[in-house]
Amino acid sequence: MKKFFMLCLLISLLLVDYVGAKGLVLSKNDFVKIDPLMKMAMAKEGIIYSGFQPHIKIESLKINEFYYPVYIISSNPNDTIQGLSGLGYRFRIVRENDPSLLIGRIDIRDMMLIKGISGVEYIGLLSPKRFYLNESIPLIKANMVHSQYRLPIAVTGKNVVLGITDTGLDYTHQDFISESGDIRTKYIWYQDVNPEDKKSPPEYGYGDECDTERIKSKECPYKDIIGHGTHCSGIMGSDSKKYKGLAPEGVFVVAKSGTFNNLADGIEYVLKRAELLKMPVVINMSLGGHYGPHDGTSPEELAIAEFLKNGEEKGKVIVVAAGNEGSSNIHLGYTAEDSPKKTLLNLSNSSGPAIINLWRQKEGSLFISIGIADESLESLNELGETESFDGSNGGTYELIYDNKKYAEVYFDVALYPPDNKYLYLITIDQHCSDCLSSDFNFYIKVKGNIYFDAWFADEDFFSGGSSFSVRSDNGLVPGDSYRTIGMPATSPYVISVAASVSRKEYTDIDGNVHTLKDNVGDIAYFSSIGPSGDESRTGKKPDITAPGRIIISAFSSDAIQLQAGTQVDKIHIAMQGTSMACPHISGLVGLLLSVNPELTSNQVKRIIRLTASKPYEGFSGFDYRWGYGLVNAYEAVRMALKIGFCEDERDCNEGMVCRNNYCRGLINSPCKETLDCDTSLVCEEGSCRSPAGGECTSDGDCSKGLSCIDARCVTILEGNSNEHSSEGMGCSCNILDVL
DSSP states (O other): OHHHHHHHHHHHHHHTTOOOSSSOOOOGGGGTTBOHHHHHHHHHHTOOOSSSSOSOBTTBOOOOTTEEEEEEEESSHHHHHHHHHHTTOOOEEEEOSSSEEEEEEEEGGGHHHHTTSTTEEEEEEOOOOOOSOOTHHHHTTHHHHHTTTTOSSOOSOTTOEEEEEESOOOTTSGGGBOTTSOBOEEEEEETTOOOTTOOOOTTTOSSEEEOHHHHHTTOOOOOOSSOHHHHHHHHHHOOOSSSOOSOTTOEEEEEEOSSOTTHHHHHHHHHHHHHHHTOOEEEEEOOOBOSSOSSSOSHHHHHHHHHTTTTTSBTEEEEEEOOSOTTSOOEEEEEOOSSOEEEEEEOOOSSSOEEEEEEEESSSOEEEEEEEEEEOSSOEEEEEEOOOBOSSOOEEEEEEETTEEEEEEEEEEEEETTTTEEEEEEEEESOSTTOOOOOOEEEEEEEESSEEEEEEOOTTSSSOSOEEOOOOGGGOOOOBSSSOOOBSTTOTTSEEEEEEEOOSEEEOTTSOEEEOSSOTTSBOTTOOOOOOSOHHHHOSSOOEEEEEESEEEEOOTTOOOSSTTOEEETTEEEEOSHHHHHHHHHHHHHHHHHHOTTOBHHHHHHHHHHTOBOOSTTOOSOBTTTBTOBOOHHHHHHHHTTSSBOSSGGGSOTTEEEETTEEEEOTTOBOSSGGGBOTTOEEETTEEEBOTTOBOSSGGGBOTTOEEETTEEEEEEEOOTTTTOSTTSOOOOEEEEOO
16 A cells, blocks of 8 residues: 555645646645645645635635634634635644644645745644445555446446355355345355255256255355365445445355365356346355466366357456465476586475476477485485486386385376377375385475476365475476466466455454564465466466455354464454455456446456556566456546546547547536546536636536637626727627636
C-alpha cells in the first residue's frame, strides 16, 4: 500500500508545474501543508480550477463529488474556523491545543484558498471507514467495489456461479447463507464416496451428488473435514460482515475430492451445472502438482483448453494457484555436457519414495545415474552408483556400498506425445525392506548434450518434501526454485495466481498475538516462481498476485484446527498459501462476470493484467514472482464496466473516447466525476459538459449558466441598451464575456 501511495504522489508531482488555459494546478510549494493521501485524492480529481473563487457559497452549501472529509491541524483554531466559515465551510474543533484539530468537509478545488487561511498548518484526508473486513480485501481495493464507490451499479457477483474443486464446502456455515436464510450452495458432487444409496451424476456414474433439493433439506451427510475448501470458498464469496469475500452474492457449485485424480471430471461437472443454472461460472482450483511437463500440455491442462475453447468460451473462467514452492528447490535444469555433473539431493524422510520427473527434447542424448557419497575435507567421494540410464535400459537398480543396500532406484522413460518430449521417471526408495539407513549424501549425476528440466514430485504430488541441494562447491550444480509454477497453473488459458503478504499479525481465539517477520506488500516467501517449462506454449507465468499470507476466512464446523494458534473465533480460521491467493482472483472474476456474463477467459485475464497495481518501485510490468503485478479489483471492475482503463475505444462505452489509457465521456455522456469526461469537459449533474470557452452545438452542451454562441460556451451579461447601442440605432445588445 505504501508503494501505491508513493506512485500516487509521483503522479501528483508530475502535475504540479502545469498551468492550464482555463484553470490552475498547484505548484510544488503548495504541497507543503497537504498530506500524501490528500495529494492522492487531488491527483485523482485532476486538480481542476476555473478560477480563484470558492465553488460554494455560504447560502447554498452543496455536497458534490469533489467533497472530501478532512482534518486540519491549526496553530490558531479560532482564526481558522472563522476563515473557513467565510468560505462557507462548517468545521468543529475536536482538540483545541497540542495540537489543535479541526474536522469538516471541503471541496478540494478550494485547496488554494483553504491552505492560506490563518493558522492552517496541515490538511489531511480522513480515510474512508469500512466494515471490519479481512485485511486482504481493502489491500486489493475490493472494498471500493462493495461500497459501490463511484460505480454506476452495485457489483456483488449476483447470478454468477462460484465453482470450486476442493475438499468440499460446509454449506451450513452462516457465511454461505443469505440474509433471507437461503443456502447459497446449489450442487455438490462428492467424487470419492460410494454409498449404497448413491445418486451419482448421470454423466459420470460414480460418487454421490447433492442437488439443490437435498442441500436445502440438509440431507448431504458428507463433511469438509480438512476445511481447505470451505476456507477458499469464504474468500471467494462469504457474505460475513466481518470477513467478507469478493463476490458475496454468488452461488456455489462444488466438486469435492480427496485425491483430485478426477480433476478434469470435477471441472467439467462444475461447468455443466452452471449451464443448468443458466449462469456464467468461475472455477477456483487451489491445488496443483509437479508431475508433468509444466508447459501447458498435462492432461488436465489439455482438458481445460477444450472446456474453455482455448480461452474463447463465453462466461467460463478457471483460476489456479501458482504453487507453494517458491522457497523449495524442487527444480533442476541446465544443458548437460560430456563431462558429468552432480547435484546433491535432500530426500524427504517420508516413508514413500522420492520421485523425480525429468523432461528433455526428443533430439540429443542424456545419461542419468543416482549415487551416494561421503565428504572429505577437499572433495565429495563417490561410494556407490547405479548404472547410467540413457532412456533405453529402464528397471530397478540397487544402490550398494560395501555389500550393503541403501536404496532401490527405478528408472523409466516415455515419449510424451503432446509436446514430443521424453519423460525420464526416477524414483529413489530408501525405505525398502532390506535397505539400511545412513548419513550418506545422495546425488544425481547427469551427462549428455541437451537441456533438461527436472522436478521433484514426491508421492503426494504437491509439495512432497524432497529437493535439490543449492550447494555449488566441489563442482556441484545447485537446484533452484525457478520454474516452480505447478500444474494446471501452467495452462495458457487459466489465470495463475501468486501470493503476497496482506497481514502483519493476527490474534487467535485464545488471545495470543501472532506476528510475521515479513511486511505487508511483500511477495510471500513460499509463492512459486516462473517461468513455466515452455513459455512459448504457456505465455508468461504467473499471471497475477493476490493476498495469500495470512488470510482469515470461514472454518468448517467439521474440520480440525490444522495448526495450533490459527483459529481466530469459533467459525473462522487463519491460513496461508497460494491456495488463499487464488480465490481472491476467482471472487474478482465472479464480479467481472456479473458485470458482463459473456466475458471469455482470455478477456478476463487481459483486464486483470492491464489493471494490476505496480508492487514495487521500478516494476517493469512483469516479473516471475509477481506476474503482471498486484491485483486491483476496483480498476478491474471499472474496466469491465468500460469506464476505466483502456487501450483503445473498444474498451470504452459508446459515447466515450480512450484518452491517456482512461475512458473519458464526450459531451452529455453520463459521469460521476470530472475524470470521467474528456479533456476540458467537466462533470456537472451527472453529465459531461463544456466549461466556459469550450466547444458546443447547443446550450445543453454547456456547463450551468453558460450559453452556446457561435459554437462556444459563454456567459451572457445583460447590458444597458442605451449604453451599448450600435451607431446610435438604439438596438438592444448583449455583451458576451468568455470566461
